[in-house]
Amino acid sequence: MTEKQILKSSLKLFNERGYHDVGMREIARELNLSPGNVTYYFKKKDDILFTLLQEYSDQNTTFYEKYHTESASIAGFLGLMKNIFYSQYQYRGVYIGNYIVQKEFQSTDSINYKSTSERRKQTFQKMFTDLRAEGHINANDDDIDFLVSFITLFGRFWISEATIFDKSPDVTQAIKHYIRLLVKELSLFATERGKLSIEQFKKEEFG
Amino acid sequence: MTEKQILKSSLKLFNERGYHDVGMREIARELNLSPGNVTYYFKKKDDILFTLLQEYSDQNTTFYEKYHTESASIAGFLGLMKNIFYSQYQYRGVYIGNYIVQKEFQSTDSINYKSTSERRKQTFQKMFTDLRAEGHINANDDDIDFLVSFITLFGRFWISEATIFDKSPDVTQAIKHYIRLLVKELSLFATERGKLSIEQFKKEEFG
């Protein structure tokens, strides 16, 4: 299906050279289409972007849903974050452009990014509260607010740092690095039970 | 001087509406100049950007230098970060665009952003080591690496989060919020002496 191919090629090109440096004509050329034909499927270049961001968002939603079927644990939480991180890497070409997300953020006819991001924040709030209830972390409400702020900023921008400051990052290594930072932060609040969960995750993940 | 005025107007417009949505013709109109005259001072639009980033970088360098004349303390460190944060806000129009910094990062004939950012990382490393030596924080080498990674990412992207997700942020409030997060992170490693320094900073800062 042509539409799917356009999305696939676009993402590939965006990842390679960034959203702004890839033109509609180039996307068309990649698929041996006429430029106008790309426009037939996506009236505006931004529409390609929004669709890709929607794909990304949907993919993550399934990760969150999967997490919520298990009982809360730090190991489970770290596994979730790892999945999300890979997803972000996959869509880095559209994800790291703040200017773009800003536009998308302000567009009314598209996904409501603000409410999505607000919802994610509440999701994290609940996750940490659950981790506390399960005896995995030792944190008061203020600590949890801090952790939410931390994970929100960290989870949104690690990929920007990795992509901007490291031209051809080894994905696996990069993600390991950032997951380690996450582990470190969580271990500052972990109970004995939480620490065990972390050790379990580390053993599976880092060997 | 025309060149200074171009820089000033450009930054104002970039801050208001973002780099991409401001055209050369518009910058010219703002100053009642012809578009070609702007080009006389800055051959490319990117050159305006690079010059502004250089200004920003220079301004920060003076903050760092000032900090190093005092003996290390958490309060002093937080004061430094506050200065930097205001500076970042001032230049947010050029600073938050990752795509731009990426280009700048890769350009060879301009400021060497990579070495600058590498140097800043080493600077933070030294700062935390000094804080440990002064008995303000209790941290092993691994902890310090973590703190450096934290401050690097956090200090680079808080402004993106603030600007993207909050259309017209109250600067003072926003900066207070992010400084509080910093305080929280540092207090996890603070010694008794460090905690006193933090209290002192809080009293001066938050009243």
Added chain:
DNA sequence: GTCTATACAAGGATAGAC
């Protein structure tokens, strides 16, 4: 419904007159 060809507007960049 799919696709090609083409035209148009906006913005960055350049050359040359004054």
Added chain:
DNA sequence: GTCTATCCTTGTATAGAC
């Protein structure tokens, strides 16, 4: 040092072939 005129690229819209 300043300005006008012009070019080129890129996003976007449309008319029409199959």
